[in-house]
Amino acid sequence: MKNVKDVTIYTDGACSGNPGPGGYAAILIYNGIEKEISGGEKSTTNNRMEILAVLEALKLLKEPCNVTIYSDSAYVVNAIQKNWLMSWKNNNWIKSDKKEVKNIELWEEMLKYLDIHNITFIKVKGHSDNEYNNRCDKMAVSEREKVVKQ
Numbered sequence: 001m002k003n004v005k006d007v008t009i010y011t012d013g014a015c016s017g018n019p020g021p022g023g024y025a026a027i028l029i030y031n032g033i034e035k036e037i038s039g040g041e042k043s044t045t046n047n048r049m050e051i052l053a054v055l056e057a058l059k060l061l062k063e064p065c066n067v068t069i070y071s072d073s074a075y076v077v078n079a080i081q082k083n084w085l086m087s088w089k090n091n092n093w094i095k096s097d098k099k100e101v102k103n104i105e106l107w108e109e110m111l112k113y114l115d116i117h118n119i120t121f122i123k124v125k126g127h128s129d130n131e132y133n134n135r136c137d138k139m140a141v142s143e144r145e146k147v148v149k150q
Helices: 047-059 074-079 084-090 104-116 130-150
Strands: 007-014 020-028 032-045 065-071 120-123
Touching: 007 047, 007 130, 020 047, 020 065, 020 130, 032 047, 047 065, 047 074, 047 104, 047 130, 074 084, 074 104, 074 120, 084 104
Parallel strands: 007 065, 065 120
Antiparallel strands: 007 020, 020 032
8 A cells, every 4th residue: 555644643541440430541643643542431440441452543544555553462463362252252252262242343343453453462571661552551540530530
């Protein structure tokens, strides 16, 4: 594809209790321009917030792009890099431990974006020296706190 845009996305999710109030955040970077997004849910899980952060960011892309996603969620990154997602789908959303995959509707949506965009997932260490990951963490926690106060 010629003239495909390169977009970088940093994501994070936060949750108190599991389930409990949670928040997600993402920072999209294209041509040096940054866009921050965030949101939350009253009763959710950390994994759901991590997946939602990725999906909400991808929803903003208006055309097929080369996307690099940085996440501190081993669950999300491994689901893609280790091909768990395709295995789950091919096994009717049953994991190797014979339990049903959680958040199936989110994973099905992820599959759509994986078809549209050329996406690379990179695992970053959480709560370390990655400026963008730390910003996402602060935003996700802030969203979680907003939900708690509602």
